[in-house]
Amino acid sequence: MGAQEDAGFSTRQVHVGASTATASPRATPIYLTAGFTFSDLDESAAHFATGSGFGYSRTGNPTVHAVEERIASLEGGDQAILVSSGQAAVTVALLGLAGAGDHLVVSEHIYEGTRGLLLDNLARLGIETTFVDTSDLDAWRDAITPRTKALFAETLSNARNDVLDVAAVSAIGAERGIPLVVDSTFTTPYLLRPLEHGAAVVVHSASKFLAGQGAVLGGVIIDDGRFDAAASGHLFPHLAHSDRLGGPSYAEKYGRRARGQYLRESVAPRFGPSPSPLNAFLIGQGVETLSLRMERQSANALAVARWLEARPEVERVDYVGLPSHPHHALGRRYLTRGSGSVFTVTLRGGLDAARHVVQSVRLITHMTHLGDVRSLILHPQSTSHSGRTVAERELAGVFPGTVRLSIGIEDVDDLVADLDQALDSVASVATGGRRTDAGTRGSEREVVVL
Incomplete structure (x- = not known):
């Protein structure tokens, strides 16, 4: 402790232990500090002149x-x-x-x-x-x-x-x-x-x-x-x-x-x-685990998208990994390791069907986020795209019956089972007379928060 051993209580509570033993951690250390000390005036001048070293965490x-x-x-x-x-x-x-x-x-x-x-x-x-x-x-x-x-x-x-x-x-x-x-x-x-x-x-x-x-x-x-x-x-x-x-x-x-x-x-x-x-x-x-997650999530997403595309309740699945997507060939050129995990599904039952699915899933989480290890669901019309006109939303592929999925790393059979139980009861949902074969387009302009 040196000269600090005779210092007062308030001085010691601030300074003692500030110098730690040199070590070589395996994980990246967390330098949770606003700034860094300089050994002398020349070092601080060099930092401000050339940016060498570290002086303040806002700059490095x-x-x-x-x-x-x-x-x-x-x-x-x-x-x-x-x-x-x-x-x-x-x-x-x-x-x-x-x-x-x-x-x-x-x-x-x-x-x-x-x-x-x-x-x-x-x-x-x-x-x-x-x-x-x-x-x-x-x-x-x-x-x-x-x-x-x-x-x-x-x-x-x-x-x-x-x-x-x-x-x-x-x-x-x-x-x-x-x-x-x-x-x-x-x-x-x-x-x-x-x-x-x-x-x-x-x-x-x-x-x-x-x-x-x-x-x-x-x-x-x-x-x-x-x-x-x-x-x-x-x-x-x-x-x-x-x-x-x-x-x-x-x-x-x-x-x-x-x-x-x-x-x-x-x-x-x-x-x-x-x-x-x-x-x-x-x-x-x-x-450190990015490649493992992206490989698993892309594979899960493709399996879920294929399953959804075959469901009678689904009008369209916008996932570039499917041959039905207009950009599938371009996707195969650029995305050789997988097509990602985020895509949209548009239901024939329109807004009522989307509301029912979002509120009926049990494993998939309803929240504003994507790219999580957990599978997530969101209704774009009433959330992310609510500030756009009907024409702008439709141009983006967002209709009243559209839900966005971000597929995680769960067992794919569990994800399919969750969506299956949610979709099974869609047909019984009252649509207030708005249900049609298309079921998704039209002039519904109201924003409905699910």
């Missing part, structure tokens, strides 16, 4: 860094930036590319939170968005303007399960030096690595499949490290020009790593969506 933390390295490796990227949520990952990625007066071209089949971010929040900052059909390559090309700074899409759409042709869309952007940003939450790096097909940036809600256990929130951005100042510098002066103090540009300092370093050093720490080291640790633990 050993636990967070370890998880970032692992995810970057799995995605085949140059570097990863872990943030506090998937929504934060999308926000940081887009704000690292676009500013006031700029323009984005975005797939119309995206997560509702991202859609709201674009229409309500980024629009207030002067960033405009044009939405296009994921599959219409001409629409992507035609929507690009001289102000376009990024293309954005999801690998698998919610709720139709449409597949993004990553190579084709990224090539359209590359014609003008515009990066493609891909939300790969549904597919994870085990099923699909968009950077290998030309995407520039990948984002995930790490709260979902990467963590797997549904206990923590997190997000991650992975940059490909291929920023080309000669081809794209005119679009991104904040990367290619000198900084506000006249110092070297990010491109001069970091070369092809400029975009990722800008996200890490300027956007993420200044907007402040810092991840908790504890959450980072739990995400890292989840990643």
Whole structure:
């Protein structure tokens, strides 16, 4: 204890035991601390000048860094930036590319939170968005303007399960030096690595499949490290020009790593969506079993989807792993290890049938989440897509009778049995005269919370 042995009670309760013995833990240590000590003034100056070492957990933390390295490796990227949520990952990625007066071209089949971010929040900052059909390559090309700074899409759409042709869309952007940003939450790096097909940036809600256990929130951005100042510098002066103090540009300092370093050093720490080291640790633990879970969940989902497609109560199953899906061939090209675990089922009995199934399942959990080891169910019309018009919902594949399933790792026979008992009594549900052969379309505009 040294000089502390004669110190007062209040001093000892703060300082004694702060220095621990050197050890080599097998699991990633949790550095649950706001900041880190410096050995001398030169070390602190070097940290602020070059970013070396660790000074404050908002700008870097050993636990967070370890998880970032692992995810970057799995995605085949140059570097990863872990943030506090998937929504934060999308926000940081887009704000690292676009500013006031700029323009984005975005797939119309995206997560509702991202859609709201674009229409309500980024629009207030002067960033405009044009939405296009994921599959219409001409629409992507035609929507690009001289102000376009990024293309954005999801690998698998919610709720139709449409597949993004990553190579084709990224090539359209590359014609003008515009990066493609891909939300790969549904597919994870085990099923699909968009950077290998030309995407520039990948984002995930790490709260979902990467963590797997549904206990923590997190997000991650992975940059490909291929920023080309000669081809794209005119679009991104904040990367290619000198900084506000006249110092070297990010491109001069970091070369092809400029975009990722800008996200890490300027956007993420200044907007402040810092991840908790504890959450980072739990995400890292989840990643260790990612391949096992994705393999099992994809196999379970395919079995459940096949079973549901044969049921008389079901009008359609939107799962790209089924030959009946219009993107099945494209899915087989990109998703060679499995088609994921999230898909929608539209029931012939409309809203009443959906309500009955959601409230009748016993094993499958009714909640807003996906990618959990547990199977989950949700009614998109009254929840995730409630802010859209009827026409917009139908375009996304959401009807009154549509339910979304996120299939977990349970024994598939138990999942089928649970859905079987829920569907067996659907025919007896009173539909108030709205039940038809289609049973799902129409002008039902009311939002019904189940």
